[in-house]
Amino acid sequence: MISVVIPAYNERENIPILYEKLTKVLDGDYEIIFVDDGSKDGTFEVLKDIAQKDKQVKVIRFKRNYGQTAAMYAGFQHARGDVIITMDADLQNDPEDIPLLLKKLEEGYDLVSGWRKDRKDPFLSRKLPSVIANWIISKVTGVYLHDYGCTLKAYRSELLKELELYGDMHRFLPALTKRQGAKIAEIVVRHHPRLYGRSKYGIGRTVRVILDILLVKFLNEYINKPMYVFGFVGFVFLSVGLLALAYLLFVKLFLEESIGGRPLLILSALSILAGIQLISTGIIAELLVRIYYRSKEDKPYIIDQKINL
Numbered sequence: 001m002i003s004v005v006i007p008a009y010n011e012r013e014n015i016p017i018l019y020e021k022l023t024k025v026l027d028g029d030y031e032i033i034f035v036d037d038g039s040k041d042g043t044f045e046v047l048k049d050i051a052q053k054d055k056q057v058k059v060i061r062f063k064r065n066y067g068q069t070a071a072m073y074a075g076f077q078h079a080r081g082d083v084i085i086t087m088d089a090d091l092q093n094d095p096e097d098i099p100l101l102l103k104k105l106e107e108g109y110d111l112v113s114g115w116r117k118d119r120k121d122p123f124l125s126r127k128l129p130s131v132i133a134n135w136i137i138s139k140v141t142g143v144y145l146h147d148y149g150c151t152l153k154a155y156r157s158e159l160l161k162e163l164e165l166y167g168d169m170h171r172f173l174p175a176l177t178k179r180q181g182a183k184i185a186e187i188v189v190r191h192h193p194r195l196y197g198r199s200k201y202g203i204g205r206t207v208r209v210i211l212d213i214l215l216v217k218f219l220n221e222y223i224n225k226p227m228y229v230f231g232f233v234g235f236v237f238l239s240v241g242l243l244a245l246a247y248l249l250f251v252k253l254f255l256e257e258s259i260g261g262r263p264l265l266i267l268s269a270l271s272i273l274a275g276i277q278l279i280s281t282g283i284i285a286e287l288l289v290r291i292y293y294r295s296k297e298d299k300p301y302i303i304d305q306k307i308n309l
């Protein structure tokens, strides 16, 4: 079964056209899950109409606008397919690319990501930051993709069920699934200019993306062992401090010089303190991580209504 997950925020005009196109492309066992992310333009009413006629269309309506990541996350948690396709609701992604993604997935990949090679968005505010961001994300995460920002992707659903998403994390799904050993491929997909509605993002997104990169890097490498990060730095400080102190002791006891006024004394004391602090922070972080994993049931969104689910 295939689940198509579509986040939609104020996309009233686009939904019926998208739905038509999807039904042309999809056949057999599938479901389309629209997540209405607190739209105020009547998107929900349009979705409700469609879902009443077509039971394969399912709708989740959020209480308020929680953002694209939460919308996709809710879709993943309700999806029943063994393959999940994500795409934008704004007709910029083309449903006709879905069969291509599925074909690639069958070649033995766990995630196939779309690459909007000929992207129809403004150059300065969107395409240029995107080129830079993709380069940095690829370098930092070690997962080389041309287009992290493209929502049109196909996943084996096991990859997504265990993931917890928040903030703007949907952009990093390839890097996050890599932790689970996912085999990732990229194929060129079509892209169209937005005809109806407005883009929900501007240039301000770039800064958030960069902060998220740091977070993803940390989560990917150290979430299970924060003690290593803090402990390592703490250990270095502690060793340097102890060595300096040993040297001062030697000077005091064997050379019988006064050490009371030496900056090195203060430095070694500080260094030892910093080392102890860092190591204990590491221990506390370890405890927090364990609690964090135990309290995973919390959901980062509140659902107002569900249809056909």
Ligand code: UDP
Binding pocket: 006, 007, 008, 009, 010, 011, 037, 065, 066, 067, 068, 071, 087, 088, 089, 090, 092, 198, 199, 200, 201
């Ligand atoms: N979206 C959402 N919640 C938000 C912002 C966006 O569900 O808070 C949806 C939006 O309706 C669209 C997709 O996420 O289906 C991508 O948004 P948009 O087209 O504005 O982004 P762009 O293509 O300009 O990067």
Ligand code: MG
Binding pocket: 088, 090, 092, 194, 199
């Ligand atoms: Mg768009």
